[in-house]
Structures are given as structure tokens and as C-alpha cells.
Amino acid sequence: GAVVSQHPSWVICKSGTSVKIECRSLDFQATTMFWYRQFPKQSLMLMATSNEGSKATYEQGVEKDKFLINHASLTLSTLTVTSAHPEDSSFYICSARDLSTDSYEQYFGPGTRLTVT
């Protein structure tokens, strides 16, 4: 149980284009999903908290107009990187909390490696 998927697993795009990353909880419902970014040999950085049916909460320093988050259902959240630039190249990882438990455990998706050329 508690499986989270992400799609695509990797993507290469040209500078100035937009990329959408999907995060799905496969066997549980998640009112809250989280988006992280991780640069090589660095720690996880929380970008935003995504709540089903409401606006995402962004961490300080994260541009909400650049990183668009939509949490349309209890099993799907999407992150769109708009007008991507080479400095946006990173490993993007989502995680989700299982609504049916009180444990606050977060389960991570396998991540999406974005390369902007």
C-alpha cells in the first residue's frame, strides 16, 4: 500500500517552454500533497504544499507564478514549471499523506528529473 507515482520520470525541454509533472496516489486518498526539489548532492527543499480543492501554499522564495500547482482530486496533483530555464533543471519529487490514517506519514513518488537545455 501507500504507493505514489509520478509522470514523467524524466523530461528534457527547451528553455522557455513549460513542463507539467503529475503526481498520483495509487492506492489511497491524499488531501495533502507536497512538492520538493533536490539539486545534486543537496538536501530536499520543500517548494509547496498542495491541498485538494484549494490554492497551494508556497514556501518562501518559491515563485508561485512560475511553479503552478493544481490539486484537482484526492489522488492527483500537478506541478507545471512555466517558462523553464536551465537553472530549473533539478530532481522534482512529490509526496502524499494517507488520509485514512492519523500517522502523518508521507510517501514519496519516484521523482521526475527535469533537464532544461
Add this chain to the structure above:
Amino acid sequence: QKEVEQNSGPLSVPEGAIASLNCTYSDRGSQSFFWYRQYSGKSPELIMSIYSNGDKEDGRFTAQLNKASQYVSLLIRDSQPSDSATYLCAVLGSSASKIIFGSGTRLSIRP
């Protein structure tokens, strides 16, 4: 002071020995604590969660929590080369809105 602190390592442990990973946190009201393992190039994987003071054992892993000292640890018995990874300590703050991750300890098990 960082909210969740870990020694970055690398921590080198011989195969078969006990690896001891430590973590301190600053929010005294925290109630939930987690250990994640992250292999290079992969996403984190939850290996243990602990909520009460004391020890919690799961196979070769033991999590230890001391809320008075604001200290969490993870012991790995009979360390295997496959245990070589970065271990992330994570704490749910008193606001219960999000988990705060430490920067991780890199563990290397030498054959």
C-alpha cells in the same frame, strides 16, 4: 539553529556492525518523527516512524526517541553494503502542517 540537525557524514561502518545515526530537533512540541532512506539518484523511502519515547524495533532497524532531550536516533544492526545510502531524519512540527527534513547523514558500509 536549524530545525532538524543531522551530521552530514560520511559515516563509515564495517559490514556486520551497528550503524548509529543521530538527529536533534528544535520544536519541543513535535510529536511525530520519521526516518527515510534515500539512495543516490532516487527518492526518499520511509523506513521508520516513532511517536512515543523509547525504542521501536522493525527488523534490523531500531528507532529511539527522547523528547526531553529532543533527540531521535536510528540504529541499524548487522549493517549490509545495501544499507549504504543517505538517511534523512524528519520531524512533524507542533503545527502539524508539514514535515521538516534534516539534511541527511550519508552512511557507507564497507565490506
